[in-house]
Amino acid sequence: MTTLHQDALVIDGLIIAKWSREVFDDMRRGGLSAANCTVSVWEGFQDTVANIAEMKKQIRDYSDILTLVRTTEDVRRAKAEGKTGIILGFQNAHAFEDNLGYIEAFADMGVRVVQLCYNTQNLVGTGCYERDGGLSGFGREVINEMNRVGIMVDLSHVGGNTSREAILESKKPVCYSHCLPSGLKEHPRNKSDEELRFIADHGGFIGVTMFPPFLKRGIEATVDDYVEAMDYIINLVGEDCVGYGTDFTQGYDKGFFDWITHDKGRHRRLTNFGTILNPEGIRTIGETPNLTAAMEKAGWSESKIRKVLGENWLRVFADVWGC
Template sequence: MSNLHQQSLVIDGLNISKWERLVFEDMKKGGLSAVNCTISVWENFQGTVGNVVDMKNLIRDNADLLTLVRGVEDIKRAKKEGRTGVILGFQNAHAFEDNLGYIEVFAELGVRVVQLCYNTQNLIGTGCYERDGGLSGFGREVIAEMNRVGIMVDLSHVGGNTSSEAILASAKPVCYSHCLPSGLKQHPRNKSDEQLKFIADHGGFIGVTMFPPFLKRGSNANVDDYVEAFDYIINLVGDDCVGIGTDFTQGYGKPFFEWLTHDKGRHRRLTDFGTVINPEGFRTIGDFPNLTAATERAGWKESRIRKVLGENWLRVFGEVWGA
């Protein structure tokens, strides 16, 4: 691990791995200061509260490696202590059900990032895999309440119209926590140049994923292809609003993807990713230092590397979460 990686604040803006000791040890090995850990996709309110309880138990049981993040000071403290800060996040607002009051409840439990829709339509708006009807009236109320209680709005799997309307409706910065540019590969989950510029122009944030089906060379990709995707986006929007959102699914196999990619968790199959092989050189979370090395090979200045590794995420989290 290079000195630069060791000294830098490193934040992964989206990770949906199997939450267990092996993964937490790999986060330590990778030098991760904080991670947005997905704890809800298709679960309802009660199921998600159960997941919060489970995650908090894991944080306690692995206190040598982990600490809960409620604000940016917790991330800085985690870095100082050599632990990884766990940010509780959802990849779907399904757990809000039709009750605005649940949003504050989750905020008080420590939830800090919520994606509005997962691939398809819910009560808030439309996902990226179907005809996009935009943000609902309820969706506008959800965003206003998320702004009020300090939960970041994530639009990674959200449709284009719903995303644009959410960006305009939000009084605080929103994000694509994990996405790639359509300019390198056409895919319903990838974002066009216009979409990337639009979120950046409105003070939003772009987390770049290395999920192989969305990368230009798919399963043949390596860590340098991942850096190429960063370069593409930075050339469009600059390097102040870009960070990492790996979308690691470490520890999971085929049944997990079956569950994840069926609409509403059990019905229509939305997509088939085939075999998911992470980029060569970045197969596991413990390989994070290889990403820093690849950015150095690509000729990035140290200031850019530090910003993209974590400083940018820290700043935007502060803007959304408040003091």
């Protein structure tokens, strides 16, 4: 682990691993100060509450290495204490069901990031894998309530029309927590140069993923390809509104991918990712220090590295969370 990585604030903008002591130990090996950890995708309100309860139990059980994040100060404290801060996040607003009151309830539980749609349509708007009718009236209310209670709006899997309308509706910064540029590879999940500029021009934030099906060289990619994708976006929008969000799926098997790639987790198949093999050099969360080394190898300045590793995320979280 380089001295810079050891010293830097390191925030992974999206991990959807199978939560276990082994994964959390790997987060410590990787030097993660905090991570946005997915606790809901297709689940409704009740099952999502159960997921949150289970995650909080693990945070208590493994309090030697973990702490719950409610504020940016919690992230700084996690870093100072050599722990990893767990940010509770959803990849779908499905758990809000049709009840705006649930949004504040989840905020009280500690949820701090929610993606509006996961690939397809819900009550809020439309995902990236079907015809996009834009943000619903209810969706506008959802965004306003998320703004009020301090939950960040995530648009990573959201369709282009819904994303654009959400960016314009939100009074606080929104994000793509984990995306890649379609300028390097055409894919329904990747964002065009125009979309990337639009979110940045409106005060939003871009976390860059390394999920192999969306990378230019797919499963042949290395950590250097990941850094290249970050640089592509930074060259479009500047280095102050870009971070990283790996989308690690550590610990999951084929059954998990079957579940997340079927609409609502059980109906029609939306996509087939094929072989999932993370870029050479960053196959596991514990190899995250290699990302910093690859940034240094690419000639990045120390300030640019520190911003993209975590300082940018922390600044935008403070804007949204208000603390």
